[in-house]
Amino acid sequence: DAGVIQSPRHEVTEMGQEVTLRCKPISGHDYLFWYRQTMMRGLELLIYFNNNVPIDDSGMPEDRFSAKMPNASFSTLKIQPSEPRDSAVYFCASRLVGGNEKLFFGSGTQLSVL
Amino acid sequence: GQQVMQIPQYQHVQEGEDFTTYCNSSTTLSNIQWYKQRPGGHPVFLIQLVKSGEVKKQKRLTFQFGEAKKNSSLHITATQTTDVGTYFCAGSGKYGNKLVFGAGTILRVKS
Numbered sequence: 028d029a030g031v032i033q034s035p036r037h038e039v040t041e042m043g044q045e046v047t048l049r050c051k052p053i054s055g056h057d058y059l060f061w062y063r064q065t066m067m068r069g070l071e072l073l074i075y076f077n078n079n080v081p082i083d084d085s086g087m088p089e090d091r092f093s094a095k096m097p098n099a100s101f102s103t104l105k106i107q108p109s110e111p112r113d114s115a116v117y118f119c120a121s122r123l124v125g126g127n128e129k130l131f132f133g134s135g136t137q138l139s140v141l
Numbered sequence: 142g143q144q145v146m147q148i149p150q151y152q153h154v155q156e157g158e159d160f161t162t163y164c165n166s167s168t169t170l171s172n173i174q175w176y177k178q179r180p181g182g183h184p185v186f187l188i189q190l191v192k193s194g195e196v197k198k199q200k201r202l203t204f205q206f207g208e209a210k211k212n213s214s215l216h217i218t219a220t221q222t223t224d225v226g227t228y229f230c231a232g233s234g235k236y237g238n239k240l241v242f243g244a245g246t247i248l249r250v251k252s
Contacts, residue, residue, distance in 0.1 A: 058238060070184070070229065070242040083239060118183060128233070129174060129186040130240060 031133035033119050039139045045107040048136045050119030051100055060130065061094055061104050062118040070118075076102065109140045143168050145232050147243030155251050160217040162246035164230035171233055173206055173213045174240065179226045187215075220250050 032051040040046055052059050060075040074084040079096045087094070091110070096102040106113055116137050120130040144167040154160050164173065172191045176184040188197055190206035190213060197204045203216045213230055227245040 060240075062242075069244045072239055072241065075238065077238070120184075128172065128238075128240075129189060130176075130184070132183040132185070135183050 031119055031121050031131050033117075033133035033136050035136060036134060037137045037139075039141065040109055041141050042110055043108045044140075045105065046109045046113075046138060046140075048104040048117050048119075048138070050102045050104070050133060052102070052119070052121030053123075053131055054100065056121035056123045056131070057099070058122045058124065059096060059102050060120045060122075061102070062120065062132075064116045064118060064135070065114075073104070106138075109138075111140045114138055114140050143232070143234050143239075143241050145230060145241050145243040147230055147246055149246055150244065151247045151249075153249040153251065154220050156222060157219050160220050160224070160248055162215050162228050162230075162248075164213045164215075164232075164243050166211045166232050168234060169210050171210075173210075173230055173232045175204060175213075175215055176229045176231060176242075177226050178229065178245070182226075184229060217248075220248070222250050222252050224248060225250050 034049045057078050061073040063071045063073055073086045074094045075082055076096045092106055094104045116135045118132050118135045120132045122130050146165045148163050172189055174189045175187040177187055178184045188204050193210050194208045195206040201218045205214045227247050229242050229245045231240045231242045233240050
């Protein structure tokens, strides 16, 4: 298996622009998580899905952020409009329900908003 | 809400020295997981502890889960340069699937 796949690896954009981050979870995994990592705040859980349904979005910073999971093999995290304080590494992770609840992380998207 | 505190924030050791990072939760955890993130990389799962007082070993790494299931530790014996990275603990509560991460401990090893 190729693991969790995220795209793009790097994104540089200007303030006010729309940014879309993409994630393909591991096939068969039924949980998908979006995390944001910064030096100041560490790894923050933004939202997670179970069987494509958003379960908890309490970590989403504000209305500028939205996430979707139209099917079991694809999810997006959108920021509109983007701001410099959104600059961070965004990780997608997936896992399978079962005895071992370990997360498999993608390589992340390094977002820079100028 | 659930909070997970981790100390120290940073540790710089001489190769061959031991290293320990500690994790404390504000609430009782159903389980605790440990991850390692190499510089420029992504978090990679190391282990999960579930039982009160549980101790697990992976070669030079020893993981413990406290009796009250509110704290945990990771101990590395005789560090090597390959141990460099950030070590995170992450806990989930009784009913949740949310994994809350500690701030991480950055380990640097001098050879």
